Amino acid sequence: MSIAMTQPLYQSSTFGWISIVRLGLVQAAIGAIVVMTTSTLNRIMVVELALPASLPGLLVAIHYFVQVIRPRMGFESDIGAKRTPWIIGGIGLLALGGFGAAIATTLMGVNLIFGIAAAIVAFFLIGIGVSMSGTSLLALLAKGVSDDRRAAAATTVWLMMIFGFALTSGIAGKFLDPYSPEKVILISGIISSIACVLTVLALYKLEGHELENKPISSEKKTPFRKALADILADSDTRKFTIFIFLSMFAFSAQDLILEPFAGIVFKYSLGETTSLSGIQHSGVLTGMLLVAICGSSRLRPYFGSLRSWMIYGCLASAMAMFGLVLAGIVEGAWPLKLNVFVLGLANGAFSIAAIASMMRLAVVGGSGKEGVRIGLWGGAQAIAFGLGGLLGAGASDLARSIFTNPAFAYSSVFFIEAILFIASAYMASQVESKTSSPSGAR
Incomplete structure (x- = not known):
């Protein structure tokens, strides 16, 4: 008999479709900040600043490699009472990193070395923020969605992330023309701020007592x-x-x-x-x-x-x-x-x-x-x-x-x-x- 038949499958039907959509809004907020850094800033470095394409490629790779800390982030959210603070905290770091990346990109046009150094720090923050928020969000979704809804819930959340990509790219693209460093910083700051506010509103009273982790003594x-x-x-x-x-x-x-x-x-x-x-x-x-x-x-x-x-x-x-x-x-x-x-x-x-x-x-x-x-x-x-x-x-x-x-x-x-x-x-x-x-x- 397979393990799946002998072990109980923990599941909860706590999250209905409105709750799933609310988590999808958080995923859309993550996507909005990420697409600004991996797409828009990428293009600015290569086209407007005439820098080698390998530079944004390496910066994006940094934010991926930093995510090796995801298991640790998930562990910390497991032993805490709720995952909501980890999601909000992660979005905050992600927003700070995204805004910092925009400042760093414009700084490259003034002082390339300082700009690259600042960008490395910013992309580290982006990687940490994605690890904190994304891991905790998916863990909360896994715990709160019943088994028969998991495929549909995953699709809903990911489609909303793609919607966040598309909406941000479209709106930011209109306001960025003609290019100026000040516009890049302003639009990045607005996107990061909206993402943070949207996350807090979407998560308000979403994680109920039935989804809280049981407190464990420090000895155990x-x-x-x-x-x-x-x-x-x-x-x-x-x-x-x-x-x-x-x-x-x-x-x-x-x-x-x-x-x-x-x-x-x-x-x-x-x-x-x-x-x-x-x-x-x-x-x-x-x-x-x-x-x-x-x-x-x-x-x-x-x-x-x-x-x-x-x-x-x-x-x-x-x-x-x-x-x-x-x-x-x-x-x-x-x-x-x-x-x-x-x-x-x-x-x-x-x-x-x-x-x-x-x-x-x-x-x-x-x-x-x-x-x-x-x-x-x-x-x-x-x-x-x-x-x-x-x-x-x-x-x-x-x-x-x-x-x-x-x-x-x-x-x-x-x-x-x-x-x-x-x-x-x-x-x-x-x-x-x-x-x-x-x-x-x-």
């Missing part, structure tokens, strides 16, 4: 290292961590090379490559919504478990990557837009299934360590994203130095990513059915 408190070691002792936790790392590494490695591939090999213009990125994102959203609908308790028996969506989503992603390999070989005679949409569809399906499974696994066996588990997987995801972006672009540069034909160079990188997705599917298949919804857990 488990040290962080032992708590982490106990969690890693579970084979499913280790396998799921490896799955998260491999799948998100493959997912992120394509981000920085897909548009250059379309421009160099298929001769797409700047507008056409931007449109191609939009096609991929629409596929991701479609995949997320598909899992949210099919992952409901009523339809799950007909469309498969979350574990199945992870496995087949990764395999479909691998097939789409193999399609890009062929696209590089045959070049113009390939339906690139359809291929990219299918890739986004498969990516969205497996990623939202992974997030919902993460929430489910975090509460298996009872409450008390949700934050550490969520932090472990969130840290693995962040490191994968940081490495994926850097190594994906680096691998494409290396391949182009080896192959005279740039199409073959990109195809070789896509081939490696396809293999990583197959390895991810294998690791997902090795995780026991705790990621499914066993009858004994309802």
Whole structure:
């Protein structure tokens, strides 16, 4: 009998859809600050300040690598009475880092060394703030949402984060033209302030007494290292961590090379490559919504478990990557837009299934360590994203130095990513059915 059938699954139906949307607003606030630093400030450094593109790339990588502290942040929120202070505190640090990054970027135009030093500090704060707020928020969501709503809740929260990306980019873009350093600082400060206020209002009286962690005497408190070691002792936790790392590494490695591939090999213009990125994102959203609908308790028996969506989503992603390999070989005679949409569809399906499974696994066996588990997987995801972006672009540069034909160079990188997705599917298949919804857990 599997572990999932013998261990009780802690779950609560405390959060209804209004509460889930309120948590989604917090996630949107996080997205609003992050997109300003990783997108808008990135463009200003490269275009307006004419700095090397590797500089914002390294700064973004810093904020990912700092998130290795996520398990510790989750542990601290586990042993506290409530997670709300950790979410608000994390948003505060994130807002401070985002505002500091805007000041640092404008400072680069005056004194490059001081500006870079200030930016490094700011991106450290951004990484810490995301770790505190994001880990505690997902742990609270996992604890407060019933099992049959997890896929839909995860989709709702992530769609609201994407909405935060889009809304902030659109509004900030209108007010930033024409560019001036003063505008950048002012708009960043306004966005950070609104995000903080929105977070406080959204979380007001949301975490009730029934979701509070039970107080533990100092003598009985488990040290962080032992708590982490106990969690890693579970084979499913280790396998799921490896799955998260491999799948998100493959997912992120394509981000920085897909548009250059379309421009160099298929001769797409700047507008056409931007449109191609939009096609991929629409596929991701479609995949997320598909899992949210099919992952409901009523339809799950007909469309498969979350574990199945992870496995087949990764395999479909691998097939789409193999399609890009062929696209590089045959070049113009390939339906690139359809291929990219299918890739986004498969990516969205497996990623939202992974997030919902993460929430489910975090509460298996009872409450008390949700934050550490969520932090472990969130840290693995962040490191994968940081490495994926850097190594994906680096691998494409290396391949182009080896192959005279740039199409073959990109195809070789896509081939490696396809293999990583197959390895991810294998690791997902090795995780026991705790990621499914066993009858004994309802």
